[in-house]
Amino acid sequence: MLHEDVVGRIRAILLDGEIPPGARIPERELCERLQISRTPLREALKVLAAEGLVQLLPHRGSRAAKLTDKDMRDLFEVCQGLEALAGELACERITDAEIDAIAAAHGDMVRHYRDGDLIQYYRGNRAIHEAIVTAAGNPVLAGLYTSVTARIRRARYVTPMTPERWAVAVKEHDAILNALQRRDGVGLAHILRAHLRHKREEVLQAGFAETEGSELAPRFA
Amino acid sequence: MLHEDVVGRIRAILLDGEIPPGARIPERELCERLQISRTPLREALKVLAAEGLVQLLPHRGSRAAKLTDKDMRDLFEVCQGLEALAGELACERITDAEIDAIAAAHGDMVRHYRDGDLIQYYRGNRAIHEAIVTAAGNPVLAGLYTSVTARIRRARYVTPMTPERWAVAVKEHDAILNALQRRDGVGLAHILRAHLRHKREEVLQAGFAETEGSELAPRFA
DNA sequence: ATCGAAGCTTTTGCATTCAAAAATGTAAAA
DNA sequence: TTTTACATTTTTGAATGCAAAAGCTTCGAT
Numbered sequence: 356m357l358h359e360d361v362v363g364r365i366r367a368i369l370l371d372g373e374i375p376p377g378a379r380i381p382e383r384e385l386c387e388r389l390q391i392s393r394t395p396l397r398e399a400l401k402v403l404a405a406e407g408l409v410q411l412l413p414h415r416g417s418r419a420a421k422l423t424d425k426d427m428r429d430l431f432e433v434c435q436g437l438e439a440l441a442g443e444l445a446c447e448r449i450t451d452a453e454i455d456a457i458a459a460a461h462g463d464m465v466r467h468y469r470d471g472d473l474i475q476y477y478r479g480n481r482a483i484h485e486a487i488v489t490a491a492g493n494p495v496l497a498g499l500y501t502s503v504t505a506r507i508r509r510a511r512y513v514t515p516m517t518p519e520r521w522a523v524a525v526k527e528h529d530a531i532l533n534a535l536q537r538r539d540g541v542g543l544a545h546i547l548r549a550h551l552r553h554k555r556e557e558v559l560q561a562g563f564a565e566t567e568g569s570e571l572a573p574r575f576a
Numbered sequence: 577m578l579h580e581d582v583v584g585r586i587r588a589i590l591l592d593g594e595i596p597p598g599a600r601i602p603e604r605e606l607c608e609r610l611q612i613s614r615t616p617l618r619e620a621l622k623v624l625a626a627e628g629l630v631q632l633l634p635h636r637g638s639r640a641a642k643l644t645d646k647d648m649r650d651l652f653e654v655c656q657g658l659e660a661l662a663g664e665l666a667c668e669r670i671t672d673a674e675i676d677a678i679a680a681a682h683g684d685m686v687r688h689y690r691d692g693d694l695i696q697y698y699r700g701n702r703a704i705h706e707a708i709v710t711a712a713g714n715p716v717l718a719g720l721y722t723s724v725t726a727r728i729r730r731a732r733y734v735t736p737m738t739p740e741r742w743a744v745a746v747k748e749h750d751a752i753l754n755a756l757q758r759r760d761g762v763g764l765a766h767i768l769r770a771h772l773r774h775k776r777e778e779v780l781q782a783g784f785a786e787t788e789g790s791e792l793a794p795r796f797a
Numbered sequence: 798a799t800c801g802a803a804g805c806t807t808t809t810g811c812a813t814t815c816a817a818a819a820a821t822g823t824a825a826a827a
Numbered sequence: 828t829t830t831t832a833c834a835t836t837t838t839t840g841a842a843t844g845c846a847a848a849a850g851c852t853t854c855g856a857t
Contacts, residue, residue, distance in 0.1 A: 357634065358622065358632070358634075358810090362626075382838080382839085383838090391811080391812095392811060392812045392813075393811095393812085393813095393839095393840095394615065394810085394811055394812070394813090395810080395811065395812095397619065397839095397840085398618065398619050398622045399622075401579065401619045401620075401622065401623050402622050402623055402626045405583075405623045405626055405627065406626065407716075407719075411579070413578065413579075413839095413840095414817090414818055414819065414838090414839060414840080415818090415819070415820095415838090415839080416819095416838075416839065426716070429714045429715060429716040429717065430716055432661070432665065432714055432716075432717065433658075433661070433714065433716050433717050433720065435661075436657055436658065436660070436661030436717070437654075437657065439657070440653070440654070440656075440657030440660075444653065493650045493653055493654065494650060495628075495647070495650040495651055495653075495654050495724070496650065496653065496654050496657070498628075499654065499720055499724075503716070503720075579840090603808080603809085604808090612841080612842095613841060613842045613843075614809095614810095614841095614842085614843090615840085615841055615842070615843090616840080616841065616842095618809095618810085634809090634810095635808090635809060635810080635847090635848055635849060636808090636809080636848090636849065636850090637808070637809065637849095798857105799856100799857085800855105800856085800857080801854100801855090801856085801857095802853100802854090802855085802856095803852100803853090803854085803855100804851100804852085804853085804854100805850105805851080805852075805853095806849105806850080806851070806852090807848105807849085807850070807851085808847105808848085808849075808850085809846105809847085809848070809849080810845105810846095810847085810848090811844105811845090811846090811847100812843105812844085812845080812846100813842100813843080813844075813845090814841100814842080814843070814844090815840105815841085815842075815843090816839105816840090816841085816842095817838105817839085817840080817841100818837105818838085818839070818840090819836105819837085819838075819839080820835100820836080820837070820838080821834105821835080821836070821837080822833105822834085822835075822836085823832100823833085823834080823835090824831100824832090824833085824834100825830100825831085825832080825833095826829100826830085826831080826832095827828100827829085827830075827831095
């Protein structure tokens with residue numbers, strides 16, 4: 356198995372929540388599961404630590420990273436900035452075909468909204484945001500976006516998502532599509548920022564709290 | 577030596593240009609120099625590869641990353657976005673003391689400008705930008721900024737920096753300081769974006785070209 | 798002379814091994 | 828009974844060793 360694959364597999368395990376935030380990462384066990392020895396596993400863990408998904412405690416092994424409220428806020432802030440930038444760039448570079456594809460995805464998403472299918476809605480939602488970032492045509496930006504959103508998603512926050520809130524989100528998405536179609540970069544950036552800000556408020560208000568103790572205190576000692 | 581230190585040492589070697597872009601990274605040699613074995617060295621190289629400073633060619637070792645014009649443009653674009661975000665956030669959170677410190681740094685920088693000391697000017701310039709990012713109070717943002725600017729700086733571009741261009745840059749910095757003092761986040765973001773855009777044009781116009789062949793072609797095969 | 802193939806050398810990537818640090822368990826003392 | 832000191836076990840972090848892959852060199856054929 357290639358190095359990049361090992362990283363990907365472990366990342367997936369973390370994102371799936373199979374190893375919950377704060378939990379120790381069982382080296383020996385993962386080695387058996389992936390059929391590799393500790394050397395490549397540890398290389399992957401170091402990479403994931405640099406990405407922020409894993410915390411390395413010197414001489415005490417590695418744990419799945421835990422996010423504080425502050426971390427979450429910071430990640431959302433950066434995510435806003437990246438999406439706004441992506442929106443502006445996308446408006447300069449997006450092709451008609453790409454816009455059509457996003458419009459189609461938007462239609463699907465609205466249908467899932469009408470069906471009340473939150474899971475599918477989220478999936479479509481994410482696809483649209485990713486498509487915009489892709490349309491920006493900037494791999495560096497895309498890479499950072501992927502990494503930041505992965506860390507956010509990692510949190511597996513469960514927001515109640517009131518009907519009102521959901522309706523607003525869909526309305527915002529209408530505006531997003533509209534701005535894209537008009538290729539209004541500045542407008543799109545504003546909408547995306549507001550959209551993300553709302554999402555963040557939602558998440559943080561829902562009482563996001565992954566660190567319930569000083570379990571990781573040694574790290575800051 | 578701690579893992580993080582190894583990463584830092586190698587990063588420094590790359591940033592100092594001691595291993596030029598595109599050059600192979602001599603594992604054995606670095607091991608001797610850092611007095612470590614290949615295992616921790618390779619862990620560090622994998623991390624640096626994830627950061628974009630190193631390219632791993634499977635079964636063919638690692639090289640110092642080379643930047644194309646496109647890479648450079650992408651990095652500058654993201655840098656603009658990050659700085660603009662940092663500027664906005666900084667205006668919300670910066671303390672009077674921090675503003676005073678930046679004002680002082682600004683004064684120093686202008687003095688270096690008057691003295692025609694480009695090196696010191698650059699140093700002061702960088703310090704100001706970093707101070708703004710720090711004032712944003714967002715470690716995630718700061719981390720990404722550090723990584724992106726490192727990759728840009730790695731390029732060791734040599735811009736002629738005409739007197740006109742230099743004068744404009746200093747004027748822009750006046751405006752930056754002014755916006756900060758007025759805590760005008762939106763204004764600051766605009767100025768920073770323009771400032772970086774100019775810098776990017778300058779660099780790219782100077783005919784930035786780190787990849788003069790298809791030396792790295794195998795990677796894309 | 799140039800191109801290509803075969804064998805050798807070097808380097809890479811990973812498994813294994815080893816020493817040191819932390820965690821755990823046990824027993825003795827307060 | 829609780830606490831502390833000590834010994835044991837486990838786990839971590841790094842060095843070494845080994846198989847496989849890429850790179851080089853040399854030699855022969857066209």
